[in-house]
Amino acid sequence: MTEQDLAMVLDWAGAEGWNPGIEDAASFRAADPDGFFLAEIDGDPVAAISVVNHDRAHAFLGLYICRPAYRGKGHGFALWQAALEHAGDRTVTLDGVAEQQANYARSGFVFAGRTLRHALGSVPLADSEARPAQDADLPALMKMDRTASGHARDGFARAWFAGTDTRTTWVLGPEGAPTAFATHRLCRSGVKIGPLLARTEAEARGLLAKAPRAPVFIDVPEGTALEASVGSIGFEPVFQTARMHRGPAPQGAPPAYYAVATLELG
Incomplete structure (x- = not known):
């Protein structure tokens, strides 16, 4: 193409x-x-x-x-x-x-598991110390993404985490050494959040709170801590996909709270 x-x-x-x-x-x-x-x-x-x-x-x-x-x-x-x-x-x-x-x-x-798309009309207001990612954060964000996904996808990640008028990656932690992050992108309808990588529920909720408009969508692997967390604030599953591999599955090590970047590229 x-x-x-x-x-x-x-x-x-x-x-x-x-x-x-x-x-x-x-x-x-x-x-x-x-x-x-x-x-x-x-x-x-x-x-x-x-x-x-x-x-x-x-x-x-x-x-x-x-x-x-x-x-x-x-x-x-x-x-x-x-x-x-x-x-x-x-x-x-x-x-x-x-x-x-x-x-x-x-x-x-x-078949390796299900990913459930959750939706909510609007994310509840919450205090958050999240800030837009800066150039100095990109190496750390890409390293966190490689660890979580189990493989390098630096070409995609470098472009995905760079800010545009319709896509912002929010981070927690000091410049150059973020500890958690989530990318928010405006879509045909509302905003999608992904990936989201956070160590604690408080970090995850602080990143969710930056959603710029409603409705809000997030793709969450079934049976994870984030699935329970988004459900507790009103998100509901509206769609599901089957995660499948041909060949050895990547051996990722995501944090406790994580969401898929995009169903098109992983």
């Missing part, structure tokens, strides 16, 4: 109800510009997918969409097979809708 193609596909994602961020395209491409694929028939785009190589051992699959008029004709699966070749022998991870789990399993993907 070109950058313009990716912007178009994110509009497709918006039409599917996936609610992508307003400025996702540039930071997605920063991860791996060659990892976004489009299928065309006579110049007409019909299907899309991303297989982003984050490092030499790990890739992430997302943005798998076939336009409604072309579904059921094999175009999406043909693109799926071609795009997976980009990953080589890397482990490939995805967050897929639960009803497609059996299809993904036929391609060698193994």
